[in-house]
Amino acid sequence: MSLRHSNVIDALAHDPATDDVVMTMVEPRPWDESDARVFELQEKMNSYLSFVLDGELNEQLPQLVGKRVRLQLDCLQPPNQKVAHFIEIIQRQVALLGLEFAVRVVSDLPPDEEETCCGEHDGQCCGEHGGPCCGEGDGGACCCSEEAP
Numbered sequence: 001m002s003l004r005h006s007n008v009i010d011a012l013a014h015d016p017a018t019d020d021v022v023m024t025m026v027e028p029r030p031w032d033e034s035d036a037r038v039f040e041l042q043e044k045m046n047s048y049l050s051f052v053l054d055g056e057l058n059e060q061l062p063q064l065v066g067k068r069v070r071l072q073l074d075c076l077q078p079p080n081q082k083v084a085h086f087i088e089i090i091q092r093q094v095a096l097l098g099l100e101f102a103v104r105v106v107s108d109l110p111p112d113e114e115e116t117c118c119g120e121h122d123g124q125c126c127g128e129h130g131g132p133c134c135g136e137g138d139g140g141a142c143c144c145s146e147e148a149p
Contacts, residue, residue: 006043
C-alpha cells in the first residue's frame with residue numbers, strides 16, 4: 001500500500017508492550033516535493049481519523065475499546081522539509097484529540113503494488129511510469145497510457 005490508497009487502513013495491530021492500538025500507514029515511495037504527496041498524506045490521515053473518531057474502530061474491534069490509539073507513518077526515507085512541516089501540523093492537531101502520530105523510517109518496506117513491474121511496454125517497466133499493467137505477466141500494457149511516456 002501507499003498514501004495513494006487513502007481509503008485503506010494499511011495495518012492495524014495491538015501493541016502489548018504499550019497496550020496501544022497502532023494504526024500504520026505505509027509510504028514505500030521516495031518523498032518528492034509535490035503538493036500531491038502532501039495531499040495524499042492529508043487524505044490518508046483523514047481516513048484514519050474518521051475510522052477512529054466515528055467509532056468504526058470500536059465497532060469493528062470491540063476488544064480494543066478504551067485503548068490509546070497511535071497513528072504511525074512508516075516510510076522508506078525521512079520526510080523532506082515540506083512533508084515534515086505538514087507532519088508537525090498533524091501531530092499538534094491529533095494531540096488535541098488525545099491521539100499520537102509517529103513517523104518511523106523503515107528501510108526494507110515492500111514496494112508499492114502499483115510501482116512493481118508486472119510486464120514491459122516498449123521496453124520500459126510500467127511502474128516507472130506510475131501505472132500498473134493492464135495485462136498479466138510480461139508484455140502487459142501500461143494502464144497509465146497506451147504508449148510509454
